[in-house]
Amino acid sequence: xxxxxxxxxRQRTASTVNDALLEQALAEFRQSVHSWSEAAYNRPxxxxxxxxxxxxxxxxxxxxxxxxxxxxxxxxxxxxxxxxARLAAAAQAAKEKQLQAKETPKAADEDLMAAVxxxxxxxxxxxxxxxxxxxxxxxxx
Amino acid sequence: xxxxxxxxxxxxxxxEEIAAQDFARVVEKHRPQIFxxxxxxxxxxxxxxTLTQDCFLKAHRNWGYFRGESxxxxxxxxxxxxxxxxxxxxxxxxxxxxxxxxxxxxxEASEWLPSGERSAEQQLLARERVKQxxxxxxxxxxxxxxxxxxxYVEEQDLTEIAVATGLSEGTVKAHLSRALGKVRAGLGGxx
Numbered sequence: 001x002x003x004x005x006x007x008x009x010r011q012r013t014a015s016t017v018n019d020a021l022l023e024q025a026l027a028e029f030r031q032s033v034h035s036w037s038e039a040a041y042n043r044p045x046x047x048x049x050x051x052x053x054x055x056x057x058x059x060x061x062x063x064x065x066x067x068x069x070x071x072x073x074x075x076x077x078x079x080x081x082x083x084x085a086r087l088a089a090a091a092q093a094a095k096e097k098q099l100q101a102k103e104t105p106k107a108a109d110e111d112l113m114a115a116v117x118x119x120x121x122x123x124x125x126x127x128x129x130x131x132x133x134x135x136x137x138x139x140x141x
Numbered sequence: 142x143x144x145x146x147x148x149x150x151x152x153x154x155x156x157e158e159i160a161a162q163d164f165a166r167v168v169e170k171h172r173p174q175i176f177x178x179x180x181x182x183x184x185x186x187x188x189x190x191t192l193t194q195d196c197f198l199k200a201h202r203n204w205g206y207f208r209g210e211s212x213x214x215x216x217x218x219x220x221x222x223x224x225x226x227x228x229x230x231x232x233x234x235x236x237x238x239x240x241x242x243x244x245x246x247x248x249e250a251s252e253w254l255p256s257g258e259r260s261a262e263q264q265l266l267a268r269e270r271v272k273q274x275x276x277x278x279x280x281x282x283x284x285x286x287x288x289x290x291x292x293y294v295e296e297q298d299l300t301e302i303a304v305a306t307g308l309s310e311g312t313v314k315a316h317l318s319r320a321l322g323k324v325r326a327g328l329g330g331x332x
Contacts, residue, residue, distance in 0.1 A: 021270075022325050026293050028254065028267045029274040033294050036253035037177035040186045 164204050167213050168197055174214065174295065175221050181290050182225055192228060196221045211304045218295075218305040222287055229283070248272065270328065277327030281320050288313055289320040 175196055180189035199220050200207075207216055254267055278286055284306070291302045299317075303310045 018325065018329070021328060022321075025270040025274050025328055026324075028271050030294050030296075032253045032271045033177065033181045037173070037180050039253065040180060040189070041173050041176055043186075 164201060167200075167217075171214050171217050172197065175217055178218065178290060178295055179221055179225060181294050182286065188228070192221065192224050195224050199224070212301075215301050215304045218291070218297075218301075219307070222306060225287075226283070273328050274324055277324040280327075281323060284308075285316045285320040285323075288316040289324070292317055 172193065176189055176193045179192045179196075180186065183189055183192070196217060200217055207213070211219075252268065254264060254271060259267065278289065281289060287306060288302055288308075291297045291305060292299075297305070299310050299313050302308075302317075303313045306313065308316070
């Protein structure tokens with residue numbers, strides 16, 4: 001019981017000290033803000049701030065313009081590149097088609113000649129067969 | 142002659158002139174206080190000046206609508222609080238910008254203390270306490286900070302704070318109590 005009383009008395013004292021400290025700190029804080037504000041309010045105003053702000057603004061605008069120009073330029077370049085690639089592909093395809101078209105009649109002529117040769121060699125009339133054999137024998141002798 | 146002059150009806154131009162004079166008096170009287178509140182809220186001299194200008198510009202535009210239900214100071218403070226809120230909201234949206242670009246650091250803000258008749262040691266201790274309070278104030282929520290600064294820097298009463306912030310007195314009390322608790326804890330952490 002006695003111990004509780006002593007403890008609560010100690011707590012009350014600590015709280016009072018804390019309150020006093022808090023009040024003092026708040027008063028000092030108020031004084032500090034007041035004197036800072038007064039000094040800042042009455043300070044000579046120059047162009048430094050405006051210049052710094054305008055400089056920042058200019059840099060911001062310049063960066064923004066560079067970014068915008070870069071993205072637009074990039075887009076245009078990419079589009080141009082794609083169009084060129086498409087045109088090149090189309091030209092290549094046309095060239096290949098032309099080559100193919102050139103090669104096709106030559107191959108057809110060769111095929112035709114081969115077909116004629118085989119037809120000529122195969123279709124010997126039956127009546128000429130004994131004569132052909134004789135010619136072969138005479139040549140061998 | 143004098144009676145004739147008194148009976149002369151007030152023209153619109155005269156009324157405007159009187160209003161302008163009234164407004165000029167209001168600006169002269171309350172500008173330092175609005176600047177101080179904005180400076181303590183932002184810790185940025187340039188920003189506080191800009192917001193103070195904006196506040197009085199807005200007040201001038203709406204001066205005709207001011208009905209005097211609250212004091213001019215409370216009305217101006219309300220405008221200043223809203224401007225400050227708008228500023229931080231816009232700043233958050235502009236995420237690429239560094240917030241608090243020109244804000245003064247805690248050490249510099251704590252430097253300001255009237256010398257009075259204190260010893261160097263006492264001044265040092267006072268500066269340290271002021272720094273602790275700044276640290277605690279920095280950690281407060283926007284609302285708590287506003288209420289705290291209005292109460293303990295501008296020394297406004299709860300009713301005025303409630304009108305200026307648009308909160309109920311109960312809410313103001315609750316915010317103030319929490320803010321004070323945090324400042325107390327901040328000061329306790331010092332030792």
